[in-house]
Amino acid sequence: MEKANGTAGVNFILLGLFNHTPAHRFLFSLVLMIFLSSLLGNGLMILLILRDPGLHTPMYFLLSQLSLMDLMLAATTVPKMAASYLLGTRSISPAGCGAQIFLFLTLGGGECFLLAAMAYDRYVAICHPLRYAVLMNQRLCLHMSTGSWLLGAADGLMQAAATLSFPYCRSREINHFFCEAPSLVRLACADTVVFEFFMYVCCVLMLLIPLSLILASYSLILAAVLLMKSNAARRKAFATCSSHLAVVGLFFGTIMFTYMRPKSHHSVAHDKVVSAFYTIFTPVLNPLIYSVRNKDVKGALRKWMEKYVM
Template identity: 55%
Template sequence: MDNTTWMAAHPGQLYFIFVGLFHQSQHPALLCMVIFVVFLMALSGNTVLILLIHSNAHLHTAMYFFISQLSLMDTVYICVTVPRMLMGQVRGMNKISAPECGVQMFLYLTVGGSECFLLAAMAYDRFVAICHPLRYPVLMNHRVCLLLASGCWFLGSVDGFMLTPITMTFPFCRSHEIHHYFCEVPAVIKLSCSDTSLYESLMYLCCVLMLLIPVTIISSSYSFILFTVHRMNSTEGRKKAFATCSSHMTVVVLLYGTAIYSYMLPSSYHTPEKDMVVSVFYTIITPGLNPLIYSFRNKDVTRALRKTLNIHIVRKQIITSLEERGQEMCT
Protein backbone atom coordinates (compact mmCIF):
# COMPACT_ATOMS: atom_id res chain seq x y z
CA MET A 1 0.00 0.00 0.00
CA ASP A 2 1.51 3.34 -1.05
CA ASN A 3 0.99 6.75 0.58
CA THR A 4 -1.90 7.75 -1.72
CA THR A 5 -3.84 4.53 -1.08
CA TRP A 6 -3.38 4.86 2.69
CA MET A 7 -4.58 8.49 2.60
CA ALA A 8 -7.74 7.46 0.75
CA ALA A 9 -8.41 4.67 3.23
CA HIS A 10 -8.04 6.97 6.29
CA PRO A 11 -9.67 10.29 5.32
CA GLY A 12 -10.47 11.46 8.87
CA GLN A 13 -7.18 10.60 10.56
CA LEU A 14 -4.39 13.13 11.02
CA TYR A 15 -1.19 11.81 9.51
CA PHE A 16 2.11 13.04 8.14
CA ILE A 17 4.15 11.91 5.15
CA PHE A 18 7.95 11.91 5.37
CA VAL A 19 9.73 13.38 2.35
CA GLY A 20 13.18 12.58 3.64
CA LEU A 21 16.63 11.39 2.75
CA PHE A 22 15.67 8.82 0.14
CA HIS A 23 13.70 11.32 -1.94
CA GLN A 24 16.85 13.42 -2.31
CA SER A 25 19.14 10.49 -3.20
CA GLN A 26 19.87 9.23 -6.70
CA HIS A 27 20.59 5.76 -5.26
CA PRO A 28 18.01 5.20 -2.49
CA ALA A 29 18.62 1.43 -2.29
CA LEU A 30 22.36 1.94 -1.71
CA LEU A 31 21.70 4.69 0.87
CA CYS A 32 19.19 2.44 2.63
CA MET A 33 21.81 -0.33 2.82
CA VAL A 34 24.50 2.03 4.18
CA ILE A 35 22.16 3.41 6.87
CA PHE A 36 21.13 -0.14 7.83
CA VAL A 37 24.78 -1.17 8.26
CA VAL A 38 25.54 1.92 10.37
CA PHE A 39 22.42 1.20 12.45
CA LEU A 40 23.56 -2.37 13.14
CA MET A 41 27.06 -1.16 14.02
CA ALA A 42 25.69 1.47 16.41
CA LEU A 43 23.23 -0.93 18.01
CA SER A 44 25.78 -3.74 18.48
CA GLY A 45 28.60 -1.39 19.52
CA ASN A 46 26.57 0.35 22.20
CA THR A 47 25.07 -2.92 23.45
CA VAL A 48 28.49 -4.56 23.73
CA LEU A 49 29.87 -1.51 25.55
CA ILE A 50 27.00 -1.57 28.07
CA LEU A 51 27.43 -5.32 28.69
CA LEU A 52 31.22 -4.98 29.06
CA ILE A 53 30.92 -2.20 31.61
CA HIS A 54 28.33 -4.04 33.69
CA SER A 55 30.08 -7.44 33.56
CA ASN A 56 33.65 -6.32 34.39
CA ALA A 57 34.25 -5.29 38.00
CA HIS A 58 37.23 -3.02 37.22
CA LEU A 59 34.98 -0.92 34.95
CA HIS A 60 32.56 -0.19 37.80
CA THR A 61 33.72 3.40 38.17
CA ALA A 62 31.93 6.72 37.73
CA MET A 63 33.45 7.38 34.31
CA TYR A 64 32.33 4.05 32.85
CA PHE A 65 28.94 4.32 34.53
CA PHE A 66 28.35 7.57 32.61
CA ILE A 67 29.68 5.99 29.40
CA SER A 68 27.17 3.16 29.80
CA GLN A 69 24.40 5.75 30.25
CA LEU A 70 25.58 7.53 27.08
CA SER A 71 25.49 4.21 25.19
CA LEU A 72 21.97 3.57 26.48
CA MET A 73 20.84 7.01 25.29
CA ASP A 74 22.47 6.50 21.89
CA THR A 75 20.75 3.11 21.56
CA VAL A 76 17.33 4.64 22.28
CA TYR A 77 18.10 7.62 20.04
CA ILE A 78 18.95 5.61 16.95
CA CYS A 79 16.11 3.11 17.54
CA VAL A 80 13.55 5.94 17.70
CA THR A 81 14.32 7.27 14.21
CA VAL A 82 16.15 4.80 11.97
CA PRO A 83 13.99 1.60 11.99
CA ARG A 84 10.82 3.49 11.02
CA MET A 85 12.68 5.34 8.27
CA LEU A 86 14.10 2.09 6.83
CA MET A 87 10.77 0.23 7.09
CA GLY A 88 9.02 3.12 5.33
CA GLN A 89 11.50 2.91 2.47
CA VAL A 90 11.20 -0.87 2.18
CA ARG A 91 7.39 -0.82 2.28
CA GLY A 92 7.11 2.30 0.10
CA MET A 93 4.85 4.00 2.64
CA ASN A 94 6.53 6.79 4.61
CA LYS A 95 3.49 7.83 6.63
CA ILE A 96 3.14 8.31 10.37
CA SER A 97 0.03 9.06 12.43
CA ALA A 98 -0.12 12.11 14.69
CA PRO A 99 0.05 10.07 17.96
CA GLU A 100 3.04 8.09 16.67
CA CYS A 101 4.69 11.34 15.59
CA GLY A 102 4.14 12.77 19.08
CA VAL A 103 5.67 9.70 20.75
CA GLN A 104 8.69 9.82 18.43
CA MET A 105 9.11 13.55 19.07
CA PHE A 106 8.88 13.12 22.84
CA LEU A 107 11.43 10.28 22.90
CA TYR A 108 14.03 12.02 20.76
CA LEU A 109 13.64 15.31 22.69
CA THR A 110 13.96 13.47 26.01
CA VAL A 111 17.01 11.46 24.98
CA GLY A 112 18.65 14.41 23.20
CA GLY A 113 18.14 16.73 26.18
CA SER A 114 19.33 14.04 28.60
CA GLU A 115 22.48 13.53 26.56
CA CYS A 116 23.28 17.26 26.65
CA PHE A 117 23.19 17.23 30.45
CA LEU A 118 24.98 13.87 30.67
CA LEU A 119 27.97 15.25 28.77
CA ALA A 120 28.15 18.02 31.38
CA ALA A 121 28.08 15.40 34.16
CA MET A 122 30.88 13.50 32.40
CA ALA A 123 32.96 16.68 32.18
CA TYR A 124 32.44 17.28 35.92
CA ASP A 125 33.50 13.68 36.59
CA ARG A 126 36.76 14.22 34.66
CA PHE A 127 37.32 17.50 36.53
CA VAL A 128 37.04 15.74 39.92
CA ALA A 129 39.20 12.79 38.77
CA ILE A 130 42.05 14.97 37.47
CA CYS A 131 41.90 18.00 39.76
CA HIS A 132 40.89 16.24 43.02
CA PRO A 133 42.08 12.62 42.64
CA LEU A 134 42.33 11.92 46.39
CA ARG A 135 38.72 12.99 47.01
CA TYR A 136 37.40 11.34 43.84
CA PRO A 137 36.02 8.14 45.48
CA VAL A 138 34.04 10.28 47.96
CA LEU A 139 32.87 13.03 45.62
CA MET A 140 31.86 10.61 42.84
CA ASN A 141 30.53 7.63 44.76
CA HIS A 142 27.80 5.39 43.36
CA ARG A 143 24.98 7.34 44.99
CA VAL A 144 26.20 10.63 43.50
CA CYS A 145 26.48 9.02 40.06
CA LEU A 146 22.93 7.69 40.27
CA LEU A 147 21.64 11.11 41.31
CA LEU A 148 23.47 12.85 38.44
CA ALA A 149 22.25 10.31 35.87
CA SER A 150 18.68 10.50 37.18
CA GLY A 151 18.85 14.30 37.05
CA CYS A 152 19.98 14.16 33.41
CA TRP A 153 17.09 11.88 32.44
CA PHE A 154 14.62 14.05 34.37
CA LEU A 155 15.78 17.32 32.77
CA GLY A 156 15.64 15.69 29.33
CA SER A 157 12.08 14.51 29.95
CA VAL A 158 11.10 18.06 30.99
CA ASP A 159 12.20 19.19 27.53
CA GLY A 160 10.08 16.47 25.94
CA PHE A 161 7.03 17.22 28.09
CA MET A 162 7.30 20.97 27.38
CA LEU A 163 7.76 20.97 23.60
CA THR A 164 5.87 17.90 22.40
CA PRO A 165 2.31 18.75 23.58
CA ILE A 166 2.55 22.34 22.33
CA THR A 167 3.90 21.29 18.93
CA MET A 168 1.29 18.59 18.38
CA THR A 169 -1.67 20.84 19.35
CA PHE A 170 -1.01 23.34 16.55
CA PRO A 171 -3.55 23.18 13.70
CA PHE A 172 -1.99 21.59 10.61
CA CYS A 173 -3.99 22.84 7.62
CA ARG A 174 -1.18 22.97 5.08
CA SER A 175 0.48 20.05 3.31
CA HIS A 176 1.10 17.11 5.64
CA GLU A 177 4.46 16.39 4.00
CA ILE A 178 7.32 16.68 6.50
CA HIS A 179 10.54 17.45 4.65
CA HIS A 180 12.51 15.28 7.01
CA TYR A 181 12.94 11.61 7.91
CA PHE A 182 11.51 11.87 11.44
CA CYS A 183 9.25 14.16 13.48
CA GLU A 184 11.73 16.86 14.42
CA VAL A 185 10.10 19.93 15.98
CA PRO A 186 11.30 22.60 13.49
CA ALA A 187 10.19 20.45 10.53
CA VAL A 188 6.74 19.77 12.02
CA ILE A 189 5.88 23.35 13.04
CA LYS A 190 6.51 24.52 9.46
CA LEU A 191 3.27 22.70 8.56
CA SER A 192 1.16 24.76 10.97
CA CYS A 193 -1.15 27.41 9.55
CA SER A 194 -1.19 29.45 12.80
CA ASP A 195 1.34 31.98 14.04
CA THR A 196 4.17 30.06 15.70
CA SER A 197 6.55 32.97 16.31
CA LEU A 198 5.92 33.06 20.08
CA TYR A 199 6.41 29.30 20.35
CA GLU A 200 9.60 29.47 18.29
CA SER A 201 10.91 32.14 20.66
CA LEU A 202 10.05 29.91 23.63
CA MET A 203 11.76 26.95 21.95
CA TYR A 204 14.83 29.10 21.26
CA LEU A 205 14.99 30.21 24.91
CA CYS A 206 14.55 26.63 26.08
CA CYS A 207 17.37 25.43 23.81
CA VAL A 208 19.65 28.28 24.92
CA LEU A 209 19.18 27.26 28.55
CA MET A 210 19.61 23.56 27.80
CA LEU A 211 22.81 24.23 25.87
CA LEU A 212 24.16 27.17 27.89
CA ILE A 213 24.09 25.41 31.28
CA PRO A 214 25.93 22.25 30.10
CA VAL A 215 28.38 24.27 27.97
CA THR A 216 29.21 26.47 30.99
CA ILE A 217 29.87 23.38 33.14
CA ILE A 218 31.94 21.73 30.40
CA SER A 219 33.98 24.89 29.70
CA SER A 220 34.66 25.51 33.39
CA SER A 221 35.60 21.87 34.00
CA TYR A 222 38.03 21.74 31.10
CA SER A 223 39.58 25.09 31.99
CA PHE A 224 40.50 23.70 35.41
CA ILE A 225 41.58 20.40 33.84
CA LEU A 226 43.94 22.12 31.36
CA PHE A 227 45.42 24.19 34.17
CA THR A 228 45.98 21.08 36.32
CA VAL A 229 47.40 19.02 33.44
CA HIS A 230 49.80 21.86 32.58
CA ARG A 231 51.23 21.65 36.12
CA MET A 232 51.67 17.86 36.03
CA ASN A 233 55.24 16.59 36.20
CA SER A 234 54.39 13.12 34.90
CA THR A 235 54.39 12.82 31.10
CA GLU A 236 52.38 9.59 31.34
CA GLY A 237 49.79 11.33 33.50
CA ARG A 238 49.46 14.12 30.94
CA LYS A 239 48.97 11.65 28.09
CA LYS A 240 46.32 9.71 30.00
CA ALA A 241 44.45 12.89 30.94
CA PHE A 242 44.54 14.24 27.38
CA ALA A 243 43.43 10.87 25.92
CA THR A 244 40.42 10.68 28.22
CA CYS A 245 39.42 14.31 27.71
CA SER A 246 39.93 14.33 23.95
CA SER A 247 37.49 11.43 23.57
CA HIS A 248 34.88 13.33 25.55
CA MET A 249 35.46 16.59 23.69
CA THR A 250 35.03 14.84 20.33
CA VAL A 251 31.55 13.70 21.39
CA VAL A 252 30.74 17.16 22.81
CA VAL A 253 31.66 18.94 19.57
CA LEU A 254 29.64 16.49 17.43
CA LEU A 255 26.48 16.77 19.55
CA TYR A 256 26.52 20.45 20.51
CA GLY A 257 27.62 21.65 17.07
CA THR A 258 24.68 19.99 15.35
CA ALA A 259 22.24 20.99 18.12
CA ILE A 260 23.26 24.67 17.88
CA TYR A 261 22.76 24.60 14.10
CA SER A 262 19.35 22.91 14.30
CA TYR A 263 17.78 24.90 17.14
CA MET A 264 19.62 28.20 17.59
CA LEU A 265 20.51 29.56 14.14
CA PRO A 266 17.93 31.80 12.38
CA SER A 267 15.63 30.21 9.81
CA SER A 268 17.48 32.01 6.98
CA TYR A 269 20.38 29.57 7.53
CA HIS A 270 18.11 26.53 7.14
CA THR A 271 16.97 24.51 4.16
CA PRO A 272 15.29 21.07 4.34
CA GLU A 273 18.32 19.46 2.69
CA LYS A 274 20.82 21.03 5.13
CA ASP A 275 18.62 20.20 8.12
CA MET A 276 18.43 16.54 7.14
CA VAL A 277 22.20 16.27 6.64
CA VAL A 278 22.86 17.85 10.05
CA SER A 279 20.26 15.59 11.68
CA VAL A 280 22.01 12.54 10.23
CA PHE A 281 25.06 13.46 12.32
CA TYR A 282 23.34 13.41 15.70
CA THR A 283 20.74 10.70 15.04
CA ILE A 284 22.79 8.17 13.01
CA ILE A 285 26.52 8.94 12.82
CA THR A 286 27.17 10.07 16.42
CA PRO A 287 25.50 6.99 18.04
CA GLY A 288 27.66 4.84 15.75
CA LEU A 289 30.88 6.72 16.51
CA ASN A 290 30.55 6.95 20.30
CA PRO A 291 31.34 3.25 20.98
CA LEU A 292 34.39 3.50 18.71
CA ILE A 293 35.57 6.70 20.40
CA TYR A 294 35.23 5.25 23.90
CA SER A 295 36.46 1.71 23.15
CA PHE A 296 39.28 1.71 20.61
CA ARG A 297 40.97 4.66 22.32
CA ASN A 298 40.51 3.18 25.79
CA LYS A 299 42.89 0.49 27.03
CA ASP A 300 40.61 -0.56 29.91
CA VAL A 301 37.70 -1.29 27.56
CA THR A 302 39.83 -3.15 25.01
CA ARG A 303 41.43 -5.18 27.82
CA ALA A 304 37.98 -6.05 29.20
CA LEU A 305 36.83 -7.08 25.71
CA ARG A 306 39.83 -9.36 25.20
CA LYS A 307 39.34 -10.86 28.67
CA THR A 308 35.65 -11.54 27.99
CA LEU A 309 36.40 -13.12 24.61
CA ASN A 310 39.14 -15.29 26.14
CA ILE A 311 36.78 -16.47 28.90
CA HIS A 312 34.19 -17.52 26.31
CA ILE A 313 36.83 -19.31 24.21
CA VAL A 314 38.21 -21.20 27.24
CA ARG A 315 34.68 -22.08 28.39
CA LYS A 316 33.85 -23.43 24.94
CA GLN A 317 37.06 -25.49 24.90
CA ILE A 318 36.27 -26.96 28.33
CA ILE A 319 32.72 -27.87 27.28
CA THR A 320 34.01 -29.49 24.07
CA SER A 321 36.65 -31.43 26.01
CA LEU A 322 34.08 -32.69 28.54
CA GLU A 323 31.74 -33.75 25.73
CA GLU A 324 34.55 -35.70 24.03
CA ARG A 325 35.47 -37.44 27.29
CA GLY A 326 31.82 -38.32 27.87
CA GLN A 327 31.58 -39.87 24.44
CA GLU A 328 34.80 -41.88 25.05
CA MET A 329 33.46 -43.20 28.35
CA CYS A 330 30.19 -44.26 26.70
CA THR A 331 32.05 -46.17 24.00
Protein backbone atom coordinates in the same frame (compact mmCIF):
# COMPACT_ATOMS: atom_id res chain seq x y z
CA MET B 1 -9.07 26.34 3.85
CA GLU B 2 -11.03 25.26 6.89
CA LYS B 3 -9.00 24.68 10.01
CA ALA B 4 -8.71 21.17 11.35
CA ASN B 5 -9.42 20.59 15.00
CA GLY B 6 -6.00 19.75 16.36
CA THR B 7 -4.28 16.70 14.88
CA ALA B 8 -6.57 13.87 15.95
CA GLY B 9 -7.43 11.24 13.39
CA VAL B 10 -5.33 12.56 10.50
CA ASN B 11 -1.86 11.19 9.83
CA PHE B 12 1.24 13.07 8.74
CA ILE B 13 3.41 12.04 5.79
CA LEU B 14 7.19 11.75 6.18
CA LEU B 15 8.91 12.51 2.86
CA GLY B 16 12.05 10.73 4.05
CA LEU B 17 15.75 11.13 3.40
CA PHE B 18 16.29 9.04 0.24
CA ASN B 19 14.78 8.59 -3.21
CA HIS B 20 14.64 5.31 -5.11
CA THR B 21 17.73 5.93 -7.24
CA PRO B 22 20.79 3.64 -7.33
CA ALA B 23 22.91 6.19 -5.44
CA HIS B 24 20.25 6.67 -2.76
CA ARG B 25 19.73 2.92 -2.44
CA PHE B 26 23.44 2.58 -1.74
CA LEU B 27 23.29 5.39 0.85
CA PHE B 28 20.25 3.76 2.46
CA SER B 29 22.13 0.45 2.72
CA LEU B 30 25.08 2.29 4.27
CA VAL B 31 22.81 3.99 6.83
CA LEU B 32 21.23 0.64 7.69
CA MET B 33 24.68 -0.91 8.25
CA ILE B 34 25.71 2.04 10.42
CA PHE B 35 22.49 1.71 12.43
CA LEU B 36 23.08 -1.99 13.07
CA SER B 37 26.69 -1.25 14.00
CA SER B 38 25.46 1.41 16.42
CA LEU B 39 23.09 -1.06 18.10
CA LEU B 40 25.85 -3.65 18.33
CA GLY B 41 28.55 -1.23 19.54
CA ASN B 42 26.45 0.52 22.17
CA GLY B 43 24.82 -2.73 23.29
CA LEU B 44 28.23 -4.34 23.68
CA MET B 45 29.52 -1.33 25.62
CA ILE B 46 26.60 -1.57 28.06
CA LEU B 47 27.11 -5.34 28.42
CA LEU B 48 30.84 -5.01 29.11
CA ILE B 49 30.31 -2.31 31.74
CA LEU B 50 27.62 -4.37 33.46
CA ARG B 51 29.57 -7.65 33.42
CA ASP B 52 33.15 -6.57 34.10
CA PRO B 53 33.86 -5.63 37.77
CA GLY B 54 36.85 -3.57 36.65
CA LEU B 55 34.45 -1.18 34.88
CA HIS B 56 32.18 -0.63 37.89
CA THR B 57 33.35 2.93 38.41
CA PRO B 58 31.53 6.30 38.13
CA MET B 59 33.10 7.10 34.76
CA TYR B 60 31.96 3.84 33.18
CA PHE B 61 28.52 4.01 34.80
CA LEU B 62 28.00 7.39 33.11
CA LEU B 63 29.41 5.95 29.89
CA SER B 64 26.87 3.11 30.03
CA GLN B 65 24.10 5.71 30.30
CA LEU B 66 25.55 7.53 27.29
CA SER B 67 25.55 4.28 25.31
CA LEU B 68 21.95 3.61 26.32
CA MET B 69 20.90 7.09 25.16
CA ASP B 70 22.76 6.67 21.86
CA LEU B 71 21.20 3.26 21.27
CA MET B 72 17.68 4.61 21.92
CA LEU B 73 18.32 7.76 19.86
CA ALA B 74 19.16 5.73 16.77
CA ALA B 75 16.23 3.37 17.40
CA THR B 76 13.84 6.32 17.64
CA THR B 77 14.31 7.42 14.03
CA VAL B 78 15.94 4.77 11.82
CA PRO B 79 13.41 1.88 12.02
CA LYS B 80 10.53 4.14 10.92
CA MET B 81 12.68 5.65 8.18
CA ALA B 82 13.65 2.17 6.96
CA ALA B 83 10.04 0.94 7.02
CA SER B 84 8.89 4.02 5.09
CA TYR B 85 11.59 3.52 2.45
CA LEU B 86 11.22 -0.24 2.03
CA LEU B 87 7.45 -0.62 2.41
CA GLY B 88 6.27 2.78 1.22
CA THR B 89 4.38 3.38 4.49
CA ARG B 90 5.27 7.02 4.86
CA SER B 91 2.31 7.98 7.04
CA ILE B 92 2.74 8.43 10.79
CA SER B 93 -0.03 9.03 13.31
CA PRO B 94 -0.10 12.13 15.52
CA ALA B 95 0.61 9.87 18.51
CA GLY B 96 3.60 8.33 16.73
CA CYS B 97 4.81 11.78 15.74
CA GLY B 98 4.47 13.04 19.30
CA ALA B 99 6.35 9.98 20.59
CA GLN B 100 9.23 10.66 18.19
CA ILE B 101 9.44 14.32 19.23
CA PHE B 102 9.32 13.39 22.92
CA LEU B 103 11.95 10.63 22.68
CA PHE B 104 14.24 12.63 20.41
CA LEU B 105 14.27 15.66 22.72
CA THR B 106 14.46 13.53 25.87
CA LEU B 107 17.50 11.66 24.60
CA GLY B 108 19.17 14.66 22.95
CA GLY B 109 18.67 16.93 25.96
CA GLY B 110 19.56 14.17 28.40
CA GLU B 111 22.79 13.49 26.53
CA CYS B 112 23.78 17.17 26.79
CA PHE B 113 23.52 17.09 30.58
CA LEU B 114 25.08 13.63 30.81
CA LEU B 115 28.15 14.86 28.90
CA ALA B 116 28.38 17.71 31.44
CA ALA B 117 28.27 15.15 34.27
CA MET B 118 31.06 13.18 32.56
CA ALA B 119 33.15 16.35 32.31
CA TYR B 120 32.69 16.94 36.05
CA ASP B 121 33.78 13.35 36.67
CA ARG B 122 37.00 13.98 34.72
CA TYR B 123 37.55 17.24 36.64
CA VAL B 124 37.31 15.45 39.99
CA ALA B 125 39.53 12.57 38.80
CA ILE B 126 42.32 14.92 37.66
CA CYS B 127 42.05 17.86 40.06
CA HIS B 128 41.02 15.99 43.24
CA PRO B 129 42.26 12.40 42.79
CA LEU B 130 42.60 11.69 46.52
CA ARG B 131 38.98 12.70 47.15
CA TYR B 132 37.57 11.06 44.02
CA ALA B 133 35.85 8.17 45.83
CA VAL B 134 34.15 10.62 48.20
CA LEU B 135 33.16 13.29 45.68
CA MET B 136 32.05 10.88 42.94
CA ASN B 137 30.11 8.39 45.04
CA GLN B 138 27.38 6.07 43.78
CA ARG B 139 24.57 8.29 45.07
CA LEU B 140 25.86 11.34 43.20
CA CYS B 141 26.25 9.33 39.99
CA LEU B 142 22.66 8.13 40.24
CA HIS B 143 21.45 11.67 40.90
CA MET B 144 23.36 13.09 37.91
CA SER B 145 22.17 10.31 35.61
CA THR B 146 18.54 10.57 36.76
CA GLY B 147 18.68 14.36 36.52
CA SER B 148 19.90 14.13 32.93
CA TRP B 149 17.00 11.86 31.96
CA LEU B 150 14.42 14.01 33.78
CA LEU B 151 15.61 17.34 32.36
CA GLY B 152 15.55 15.89 28.84
CA ALA B 153 12.09 14.37 29.44
CA ALA B 154 10.69 17.67 30.74
CA ASP B 155 11.86 19.48 27.60
CA GLY B 156 10.56 16.68 25.36
CA LEU B 157 7.15 16.54 27.04
CA MET B 158 6.59 20.31 26.86
CA GLN B 159 7.61 20.62 23.22
CA ALA B 160 5.75 17.50 22.05
CA ALA B 161 2.53 18.58 23.78
CA ALA B 162 2.78 22.16 22.49
CA THR B 163 3.62 21.08 18.93
CA LEU B 164 0.65 18.71 18.67
CA SER B 165 -1.74 21.28 20.15
CA PHE B 166 -1.65 23.39 16.96
CA PRO B 167 -4.27 22.94 14.21
CA TYR B 168 -2.81 21.57 10.97
CA CYS B 169 -4.85 22.45 7.92
CA ARG B 170 -2.22 22.72 5.19
CA SER B 171 -0.30 19.93 3.55
CA ARG B 172 0.64 17.33 6.16
CA GLU B 173 3.82 16.36 4.33
CA ILE B 174 6.83 16.69 6.65
CA ASN B 175 10.01 17.24 4.65
CA HIS B 176 12.09 15.12 7.00
CA PHE B 177 12.79 11.46 7.82
CA PHE B 178 11.35 11.73 11.34
CA CYS B 179 9.02 14.05 13.27
CA GLU B 180 11.12 16.96 14.44
CA ALA B 181 9.33 19.85 16.17
CA PRO B 182 10.62 22.67 13.88
CA SER B 183 9.63 20.75 10.72
CA LEU B 184 6.17 20.06 12.11
CA VAL B 185 5.53 23.62 13.30
CA ARG B 186 6.10 24.91 9.76
CA LEU B 187 2.87 23.13 8.73
CA ALA B 188 0.67 24.66 11.45
CA CYS B 189 -2.12 27.03 10.36
CA ALA B 190 -1.87 29.15 13.49
CA ASP B 191 0.43 31.85 14.79
CA THR B 192 3.48 29.97 16.07
CA VAL B 193 5.83 32.92 16.65
CA VAL B 194 5.59 32.74 20.45
CA PHE B 195 6.09 28.97 20.48
CA GLU B 196 9.03 29.15 18.06
CA PHE B 197 10.67 31.72 20.33
CA PHE B 198 10.00 29.51 23.36
CA MET B 199 11.38 26.48 21.48
CA TYR B 200 14.51 28.43 20.51
CA VAL B 201 15.08 29.56 24.12
CA CYS B 202 14.65 25.96 25.36
CA CYS B 203 17.17 24.68 22.82
CA VAL B 204 19.68 27.39 23.72
CA LEU B 205 19.35 26.65 27.45
CA MET B 206 19.55 22.87 26.92
CA LEU B 207 22.74 23.39 24.93
CA LEU B 208 24.49 26.34 26.56
CA ILE B 209 24.04 25.36 30.23
CA PRO B 210 25.69 21.92 29.82
CA LEU B 211 28.29 23.34 27.43
CA SER B 212 29.19 26.07 29.95
CA LEU B 213 29.65 23.41 32.65
CA ILE B 214 31.82 21.35 30.31
CA LEU B 215 33.99 24.34 29.37
CA ALA B 216 34.35 25.31 33.05
CA SER B 217 35.39 21.76 33.98
CA TYR B 218 37.96 21.55 31.20
CA SER B 219 39.34 25.01 31.95
CA LEU B 220 40.07 23.86 35.49
CA ILE B 221 41.48 20.58 34.16
CA LEU B 222 43.77 22.44 31.75
CA ALA B 223 45.02 24.70 34.54
CA ALA B 224 45.76 21.66 36.72
CA VAL B 225 47.50 19.78 33.89
CA LEU B 226 49.75 22.74 33.07
CA LEU B 227 50.93 22.77 36.70
CA MET B 228 51.94 19.09 36.57
CA LYS B 229 55.69 18.58 36.53
CA SER B 230 55.62 15.06 35.15
CA ASN B 231 55.25 14.67 31.38
CA ALA B 232 53.84 11.17 31.90
CA ALA B 233 51.14 12.56 34.20
CA ARG B 234 50.26 15.20 31.59
CA ARG B 235 49.98 12.61 28.83
CA LYS B 236 47.79 10.41 31.02
CA ALA B 237 45.49 13.34 31.86
CA PHE B 238 45.15 14.36 28.21
CA ALA B 239 44.50 10.74 27.19
CA THR B 240 41.79 10.47 29.84
CA CYS B 241 39.99 13.56 28.53
CA SER B 242 40.55 13.28 24.77
CA SER B 243 37.82 10.69 24.13
CA HIS B 244 35.22 12.71 26.00
CA LEU B 245 36.24 15.93 24.25
CA ALA B 246 35.90 14.23 20.85
CA VAL B 247 32.36 13.09 21.70
CA VAL B 248 31.44 16.55 23.03
CA GLY B 249 32.74 18.22 19.87
CA LEU B 250 30.81 15.93 17.55
CA PHE B 251 27.55 16.06 19.47
CA PHE B 252 27.39 19.74 20.38
CA GLY B 253 28.86 20.90 17.08
CA THR B 254 26.18 19.28 14.92
CA ILE B 255 23.25 20.19 17.20
CA MET B 256 24.34 23.83 17.54
CA PHE B 257 24.74 24.02 13.76
CA THR B 258 21.14 22.87 13.39
CA TYR B 259 19.34 24.74 16.16
CA MET B 260 21.31 27.93 16.79
CA ARG B 261 21.66 29.27 13.27
CA PRO B 262 19.52 32.25 12.21
CA LYS B 263 16.25 31.18 10.57
CA SER B 264 17.28 32.80 7.27
CA HIS B 265 20.27 30.43 7.03
CA HIS B 266 18.19 27.26 7.35
CA SER B 267 17.94 24.87 4.42
CA VAL B 268 15.61 21.86 4.61
CA ALA B 269 18.05 19.64 2.70
CA HIS B 270 21.00 20.65 4.89
CA ASP B 271 18.94 20.25 8.07
CA LYS B 272 18.03 16.68 7.12
CA VAL B 273 21.66 15.76 6.47
CA VAL B 274 22.86 17.30 9.75
CA SER B 275 20.01 15.61 11.65
CA ALA B 276 21.06 12.29 10.09
CA PHE B 277 24.60 12.91 11.31
CA TYR B 278 23.77 13.32 14.99
CA THR B 279 20.92 10.79 15.10
CA ILE B 280 22.57 8.03 13.03
CA PHE B 281 26.32 8.58 12.67
CA THR B 282 27.28 10.06 16.05
CA PRO B 283 25.81 7.13 18.06
CA VAL B 284 28.04 4.67 16.21
CA LEU B 285 31.15 6.83 16.70
CA ASN B 286 30.87 7.13 20.49
CA PRO B 287 31.57 3.45 21.35
CA LEU B 288 34.38 3.42 18.76
CA ILE B 289 36.01 6.51 20.27
CA TYR B 290 35.82 5.15 23.81
CA SER B 291 36.89 1.60 22.94
CA VAL B 292 39.79 2.39 20.61
CA ARG B 293 41.40 4.85 23.05
CA ASN B 294 40.57 3.06 26.30
CA LYS B 295 42.73 0.24 27.65
CA ASP B 296 40.16 -0.80 30.27
CA VAL B 297 37.40 -1.27 27.69
CA LYS B 298 39.73 -3.12 25.31
CA GLY B 299 40.83 -5.37 28.17
CA ALA B 300 37.23 -6.10 29.18
CA LEU B 301 36.36 -6.89 25.55
CA ARG B 302 39.35 -9.23 25.26
CA LYS B 303 38.33 -11.11 28.42
CA TRP B 304 34.72 -11.36 27.23
CA MET B 305 35.79 -12.72 23.83
CA GLU B 306 38.15 -15.26 25.39
CA LYS B 307 35.35 -16.48 27.65
CA TYR B 308 32.41 -16.58 25.25
CA VAL B 309 33.74 -16.48 21.68
CA MET B 310 37.09 -18.23 21.48
